[in-house]
Amino acid sequence: MYLFIHRKDLRTSDLRAFDYLRGKDTEGIHLLIIDPVLTGGGRLNSHSGRNFAEQVASLLHSYANAGKELHILYGDPVQITEALLQAHPIDEVVVHADYTPYSRSRDERLQLTVRNMGRHWKPLFDVPLADLEAFPAFSRRSEPYKVFTPFYRMWSSYMLQSYSPMGDAAVDHLTTVREINGKLASQFALPEPVAGALGGTTSVGGAMKSTDALERFVRERLAAYAVSRDAYAEDHTSGIARFLNTGAISARQAYEATQGLPGAEAWLRQLAWRDFYLYQAMYHEDYFRYEQLTDLSPLTDAYLEAWATGATGIPIIDAAMTQLNRTGQMPNRLRMVTAMFLTKNLLCPFMLGEQHFRIHLSDYDNTLNRGGWLWCSSLGYDAAPYFRIMNPSTQSRTHDPDGDYIRRWLPHLAHLSDKEIHQPLSNAIVDLKASRARAIDVYKTILK
Ligand SMILES: Cc1cc2nc3c(=O)[nH]c(=O)nc-3n(C[C@H](O)[C@H](O)[C@H](O)COP(=O)(O)OP(=O)(O)OC[C@H]3O[C@@H](n4cnc5c(N)ncnc54)[C@H](O)[C@@H]3O)c2cc1C
Numbered sequence: 001m002y003l004f005i006h007r008k009d010l011r012t013s014d015l016r017a018f019d020y021l022r023g024k025d026t027e028g029i030h031l032l033i034i035d036p037v038l039t040g041g042g043r044l045n046s047h048s049g050r051n052f053a054e055q056v057a058s059l060l061h062s063y064a065n066a067g068k069e070l071h072i073l074y075g076d077p078v079q080i081t082e083a084l085l086q087a088h089p090i091d092e093v094v095v096h097a098d099y100t101p102y103s104r105s106r107d108e109r110l111q112l113t114v115r116n117m118g119r120h121w122k123p124l125f126d127v128p129l130a131d132l133e134a135f136p137a138f139s140r141r142s143e144p145y146k147v148f149t150p151f152y153r154m155w156s157s158y159m160l161q162s163y164s165p166m167g168d169a170a171v172d173h174l175t176t177v178r179e180i181n182g183k184l185a186s187q188f189a190l191p192e193p194v195a196g197a198l199g200g201t202t203s204v205g206g207a208m209k210s211t212d213a214l215e216r217f218v219r220e221r222l223a224a225y226a227v228s229r230d231a232y233a234e235d236h237t238s239g240i241a242r243f244l245n246t247g248a249i250s251a252r253q254a255y256e257a258t259q260g261l262p263g264a265e266a267w268l269r270q271l272a273w274r275d276f277y278l279y280q281a282m283y284h285e286d287y288f289r290y291e292q293l294t295d296l297s298p299l300t301d302a303y304l305e306a307w308a309t310g311a312t313g314i315p316i317i318d319a320a321m322t323q324l325n326r327t328g329q330m331p332n333r334l335r336m337v338t339a340m341f342l343t344k345n346l347l348c349p350f351m352l353g354e355q356h357f358r359i360h361l362s363d364y365d366n367t368l369n370r371g372g373w374l375w376c377s378s379l380g381y382d383a384a385p386y387f388r389i390m391n392p393s394t395q396s397r398t399h400d401p402d403g404d405y406i407r408r409w410l411p412h413l414a415h416l417s418d419k420e421i422h423q424p425l426s427n428a429i430v431d432l433k434a435s436r437a438r439a440i441d442v443y444k445t446i447l448k
Contacts, residue, residue, distance in 0.1 A: 001177065002028035002092045003084055005077070006070075007103075008127055009096050009247035010055040012062040013170035016126045017094050027175040029088065030063070032056065034074045034194055037102065044197035047328025048242075048364035053198045055246040058209075068176040072198075073188035078109045080188050085117050087181035096247075097123040099281040100366045101288050128278045129251035129271050130158050135279070138162060144283035146381035151279065152272050159255075166252045210243035211253075218257050226266035232331035233404040238267070241363035244274070251275075277371030280381070288370065290379045296349045298442050303346040306429050307338070308356050313428030315421060316396035317341050319409035328362030337395045339376035344389045344439035345430055350377035378443055386443035389436050396422040 002021060009015050010032075021028060043049045056072070063070040073080050084090060093114045097107060107123065114121040125133045136144070138158050145151035190198065217238035221228070228236040243249040251271060258264040280287045306312050310321035320334040330338070335357075342353045354373040358364050374380030396406065403421035407414040413421060424432060 001026060001088060001090050002094055003081070003088075003090045004028055004030050004094045005081075006030070006032045006059070007096055007247070008098060008245065010059045011248055011250065012059070012066060012068075012172075013168075014166040014250045014253060015096070015169070016124045016167060017096060018169040018171065018174065019167040020122070020124060021094060022169040022173045024092075027177055028094075029084065029090070029177045029180060030068070030070050030171075030174075031080075031084075032059070032070060032072045033077050033080055034072065034190060034198070035077055035106075036075070039194065043359075044194065046359050047362040048358075049197065051242045051328070051362045052246055055243070055248045056198055058248065063171060063176070066170070066172045068171050068174070069178050070176070071180055071185070072190065073185070074190045074194055075188045077106055078113050081110055082113050082117070083184050083187070084180065085114070085119055087184050088177075090119060092120040092122055094122045094124065096126040098127065099278065126250070127247070128275045129255055130155055130275055131162070131164060132275065132279050132282055134162070136283070144279070145276075146284075148273065148276050148382045151276050152269065155272050155275060166250065166256060210240060210249040213238065213240050213243065214249060214254060214257055218261065222258055222261055222267060223263040225263045229266075230331075230333045230399050232333050233400045233402070233408075237331070241365075241368075245363055245365040245368070273371075274368060276382075277368050280371065281367045284381065287367075287374075287380070290374060291349065291351050294379060294446060296446065298446060299343075299347050299349045301348055301352055303429055304342070304348050304352050304356075307342050307346060307348070307353070312341075312346075312430075313425040314341070314392050314432070315403075315406045315410060315413055315423070315425065316392045316400075319406045322409045324357075324360050328360060330361070333395070333399055335372055336376055337390050337392050339373055340384070340390050341392055343373075343377035344386075344443070345432065345435040347435075347439060347442055350374065350379065378447065386447055387440050389439060391432055391436070393422045393424065393432065 002024065004017055004021060009017070039049065044053060060070055060072075081093060085093075093110070095107070095110075097103070111121045111123075125131060135155070135158060139145070139154045145154070217240070221236055221238070225236065228234075238254075240249060240254060244251060244254065251274070255268065255271060258267060286293060303312070307317070308321065308325075310318035310325065312318055316334070317338055320330055320338050324330040339350070339353055342348045343350045350373045354369055357369050357373070358366075361369065371380070375383045378384055378386040396403070400406070402418055403416070406421050
């Protein structure tokens with residue numbers, strides 16, 4: 001018997017683990033652990049928490065549709081695994097690995113427990129599009145890439161020569177254990193508020209929705225993606241990040257759906273950025289600790305609240321933060337503009353903005369969010385030069401000349417003319433030109 005633990009792979013087909021388990025031909029317990037470390041502090045009620053709950057509901061639905069069983073338990077993954085290994089004749093624990101600091105330490109503890117109990121520990125690699133475990137040998141480099149462009153060149157060759165396509169094993173091909181030890185099931189049962197948060201979602205259509213979103217994007221928007229992706233007043237991008245990050249859809253499915261189609265190259269480049277950040281999390285140990293390596297003491301949180309609540313007096317910033325806080329969404333271009341504004345014009349440490357996005361983004365992902373914030377704050381290996389600071393008003397004028405986006409999210413400014421609507425209001429908390437010059441001076445010192 002095996003134990004398979006779902007993580008960022010909330011789907012029932014095209015999982016590397018299922019390809020592996022199909023070959024074993026034995027029954028297994030399929031488990032999802034709701035880990036209080038990851039879901040505590042009200043996370044389940046945040047936008048990303050609700051997205052997660054929706055995908056969990058969908059996963060349960062897919063298992064039930066296939067006549068299979070998924071168990072959901074609440075608690076410390078090590079304690080739960082240990083209890084299951086004691087209660088059931090499990091000889092192997094199978095998971096998909098992840099590379100955030102918490103995932104690494106959790107899996108080290110898990111691995112130790114499993115091995116100490118004389119069982120086999122089998123981590124597999126599923127989250128990136130390219131096999132980033134095999135990639136270093138393919139690229140024949142002793143040092144990991146630090147810059148996106150050469151990484152992308154090698155990554156593109158890898159995809160042509162060594163890409164491993166979607167797997168055809170699905171949960172239908174596996175035999176799942178119906179019942180687990182009753183004492184254990186009640187010991188690690190979901191507490192009422194957690195069960196409520198997970199059960200509170202009425203939607204069970206995650207898998208279908210993710211496929212619909214992808215198909216619609218390919219049909220209607222892919223061809224023009226390169227030219228229209230930054231025209232954020234309308235939806236021109238795929239919107240699949242929230243499905244990719246829970247694993248409701250695999251990066252392979254996204255890639256294969258667009259192969260050979262007009263526009264695919266520009267979109268694929270974005271999937272390569274995703275892989276680039278995942279790669280950095282795997283191979284650069286500083287990725288998650290820049291704040292400890294850099295002296296950020298000249299920075300301040302004085303304006304954080306105004307930024308976070310959309311009260312800066314810069315219309316495009318306030319509109320974007322309003323959309324984020326209300327819906328959990330913000331287009332990529334505006335993530336860059338708001339993050340640069342916070343870290344540069346408002347001289348705020350990037351981790352505070354990162355934390356706000358963590359709570360509010362529907363598609364929040366620790367690794368990708370950090371990559372975006374490092375880039376905008378000119379930290380990390382391949383970041384925006386510290387003197388290249390986006391001017392929010394210019395960005396707004398360029399990408400949404402009619403100001404439709406601002407009018408939608410800040411209706412009290414809707415009466416302004418197309419020219420006025422992009423301009424800072426009279427009560428703006430900083431002067432764009434002066435704060436830009438100050439940021440260049442300060443970052444020159446920080447980064448020296
Ligand atoms: C400050 C900041 C924070 C960010 N935080 C997150 C986050 O928490 N989670 C997240 O998924 N993305 C994050 N991004 C990246 C990007 O903004 C989103 O992936 C994108 O807006 C999602 O929309 P989409 O699915 O329509 O993307 P599309 O434009 O359709 O792109 C397809 C896919 O490519 C990937 N992708 C696109 N742009 C980027 C990028 N700049 N970097 C890495 N991968 C990318 C995503 O997986 C995306 O779903 C952040 C960017 C910045 C600047």
